[in-house]
Amino acid sequence: MIGKIIKGIGGFYYVKTQISDEVLECKARGVLRHQKIIPTVGDEVMIQSDNPGEWMIESILPRKNIFIRPPVANVDIGLIVFSMKNPKPNLLLLDMLLISSEIQNVEPVICFTKRDLISADEEGTLREIYEKTPYKLFFFSNDDLAAMDEIIREIGGKTAFMAGPSGVGKSTMANYLCADQTMETGALSMKLKRGKHTTRHVELLETKNGGYLLDTPGFSSYKLSEMIKPEELRDYFPDFPRGECRFKSCLHNEEPGCIVKKAVTNGSISSVRYEHYVSLLEEIKKDQFR
Missing domain, CATH: 3.40.50.300 (P-loop containing nucleotide triphosphate hydrolases)
Structure with missing residues (x-):
């Protein structure tokens, strides 16, 4: 059966099945440990029973993220x-x-x-x-x-x-x-x-x-310089126009002919968001040279 891991404690994983919504206690197959694959809460998994009442995680379906x-x-x-x-x-x-x-x-x-x-x-x-x-x-x-x-x-x-x-x-x-x-x-x-x-x-x-x-206190933001390069930051501001600046490599900071800066001036992009973009851009650049 296929199910989702909703909890894991001390080597036991609790899997809610797609068919019956039943929650089954499972252990991971040894082959997963040998492959250094650790089942994680949120994983979609394939489970199988060898003996009545005993369930094993056979495989982990492809993850969207982890x-x-x-x-x-x-x-x-x-x-x-x-x-x-x-x-x-x-x-x-x-x-x-x-x-x-x-x-x-x-x-x-x-x-x-x-x-x-x-x-x-x-x-x-x-x-x-x-x-x-x-x-x-x-x-x-x-x-x-x-x-x-x-x-x-x-x-x-x-x-x-x-x-x-x-x-x-x-x-x-x-x-x-x-x-x-x-x-x-x-x-x-x-x-x-x-x-x-x-x-x-x-x-x-x-x-x-x-x-x-x-059920956790909440996520924190990761250090952006460890995840993206300066030229990638603009891609994570979806309110910025794409591909309309004079230069394809425009970082929307000091370059002439920047459409994003014009959009800030005419109010179609928030000046607050743009200030945050520039601040984060400079931070990522500095971290890269440390």
């Missing part, structure tokens, strides 16, 4: 969660998380929380920056269940992680997204907030409509 910290594979969506106030959003970090997600072939979805704490003008400023990008964008408060339900539909049938600073409401979101319709959210909250002496393991929690949310 992360090391935390170890998880086949992530589809990154919920990039920032509050609009308390704490004030660090938009440079937000853009770095967007880039990190795209590098790993993960679709970013921007979630701005604590909408009730800011004015319409403050919200408008954030909208003006990110509505010029192709990213899906949500603004909501903790009690805005309609927005939460939209997010649930967005990740339906997919595997998602959360990324963002502490104190922005990720746990509140996770409780709502993952709680079964008949489950008290407090019970799940206790699951998400384990005691500090409890053994940690990576696990996929089911969302209300057949998706999965990674």
